[in-house]
Amino acid sequence: MTGKLEEYINDLKEAIELIRQYDKVTLAHHNDADGLSSASIVIEALKREGIDVVNVPLERVHPLIVERLMEKYPGLIIFVDLGAGAAPEIAKINRGKNTIVIIDHHHTPGSRDPKVFNLSTELYGISGEKEISAAGAAYLFAKTMDSRNKDLAYIAVIGAIGDSHHRFGRLESVNRDILFEAVEQEQVIVEERNGREKYYLAKFGDKIDLDRYAKSLTVLGAVGYLMNGPDTGIEAILMGPSEKYWSSLEKLDELKRERFEKILNMLKEHGLNKTKYLQWFHVHDSFAPMGVKVIGEFCMEIRDMDFIDKNKYLAGYQDMPKEVPRLGRFNWNIVKVSFRLPTPLEERVLAKEMPGYSYIVPRAAKHVRGDIDACHDYACATTFDKGLEEKFAEYFNYYVDEYLRQTTTSKH
Ligand SMILES: [Mn+2]
Numbered sequence: 001m002t003g004k005l006e007e008y009i010n011d012l013k014e015a016i017e018l019i020r021q022y023d024k025v026t027l028a029h030h031n032d033a034d035g036l037s038s039a040s041i042v043i044e045a046l047k048r049e050g051i052d053v054v055n056v057p058l059e060r061v062h063p064l065i066v067e068r069l070m071e072k073y074p075g076l077i078i079f080v081d082l083g084a085g086a087a088p089e090i091a092k093i094n095r096g097k098n099t100i101v102i103i104d105h106h107h108t109p110g111s112r113d114p115k116v117f118n119l120s121t122e123l124y125g126i127s128g129e130k131e132i133s134a135a136g137a138a139y140l141f142a143k144t145m146d147s148r149n150k151d152l153a154y155i156a157v158i159g160a161i162g163d164s165h166h167r168f169g170r171l172e173s174v175n176r177d178i179l180f181e182a183v184e185q186e187q188v189i190v191e192e193r194n195g196r197e198k199y200y201l202a203k204f205g206d207k208i209d210l211d212r213y214a215k216s217l218t219v220l221g222a223v224g225y226l227m228n229g230p231d232t233g234i235e236a237i238l239m240g241p242s243e244k245y246w247s248s249l250e251k252l253d254e255l256k257r258e259r260f261e262k263i264l265n266m267l268k269e270h271g272l273n274k275t276k277y278l279q280w281f282h283v284h285d286s287f288a289p290m291g292v293k294v295i296g297e298f299c300m301e302i303r304d305m306d307f308i309d310k311n312k313y314l315a316g317y318q319d320m321p322k323e324v325p326r327l328g329r330f331n332w333n334i335v336k337v338s339f340r341l342p343t344p345l346e347e348r349v350l351a352k353e354m355p356g357y358s359y360i361v362p363r364a365a366k367h368v369r370g371d372i373d374a375c376h377d378y379a380c381a382t383t384f385d386k387g388l389e390e391k392f393a394e395y396f397n398y399y400v401d402e403y404l405r406q407t408t409t410s411k412h
Helices: 005-019 033-048 063-072 087-094 134-145 147-162 173-184 210-223 229-239 243-270 293-302 343-350 357-366 389-410
Strands: 024-030 052-058 076-080 099-104 116-120 188-193 196-201 278-282 313-319 334-340 380-385
Touching: 005 076, 005 099, 005 116, 005 134, 024 033, 033 052, 033 076, 033 134, 033 147, 033 210, 033 229, 052 229, 063 087, 076 134, 087 099, 087 116, 099 134, 134 147, 134 173, 147 173, 147 188, 147 196, 147 210, 147 229, 173 188, 196 210, 210 229, 210 243, 210 293, 229 243, 243 293, 278 389, 293 313, 293 334, 313 389, 334 389, 357 380, 357 389
Parallel strands: 024 052, 024 076, 076 099, 099 116, 278 313
Antiparallel strands: 188 196, 313 334, 334 380
């Protein structure tokens, strides 16, 4: 058995008993393919139980968002594909008022709050990086609730592919068990090519390439975040992608192309702000109404272009939209900043010659009260108040120097 799967399912049972005491639920979920997939499973499973669900798609778990969520939707709040990392903050904001259930697969510091049920698979030794997606965890939840929910297996496969859990060639562990449940029900087809598995959705007639489909769901949820994209995605997951789905996908791709082109030309003409180690630029609200995930994508696209300094860290800023679906307007002035590495610098980071983002950003962000989600050495993101960009750059450079001092001293 994988990790403590049995224990996980037992704890799910407990959460289900609790949930059954409510006739309406608020579901906060991430807006990428796995987030939309896990939300679809929970929505459908609860609907079948006769429980009403309001879903709130989120890009990030910001304290002000959590506060508003609890104010506007008191009672029972379920988080899927996010929340585990912020469990202590969620408990703190909640102050024992609402019942919180977190179904997630992200790393978590845990939580001892009796009103916060932190069901991150990571607490049970099941890896959220390759063994189970959030949709997989949601599927276990749904199937534990009622075995008839096994017809939702294909959705857990979509989620796992959305999070690239097949990147080593094939789905493994719990993901793989669920895959075979979907195959058995003729919802998914597996084909082997050059030693790697390819997955197709067969549930809705046409054979759909699941790599392509999962990517399209992330475009709907992230680029279309403020244009009803997440709901269009959830509908497609449950009912099959319609003509309308593919046409809105095309429109969103076009919008993204057009906006990227505009900023690209601006950067080529005016260049980036260059400091000792960090080069950065700001798109302000030029990417609106697209979600803030796109700034990371944009950085990834330009990181090796000619006008980028190959030896400096790369940061792109985008204003956080003041509107959050189903939560309303926020009076904040927050920026999201995404970090990527030009390939030559990435090699120096891999060689430990230069510090990775997981060394620099959490330290520097503290000085501007930035929040940190997941941070990797090669990619990272944070949010903080607009106007602190230059101050942040100073601290960024400070911590690069600090790292370099330490590595030179340790060589003696
Ligand atoms: Mn996920």
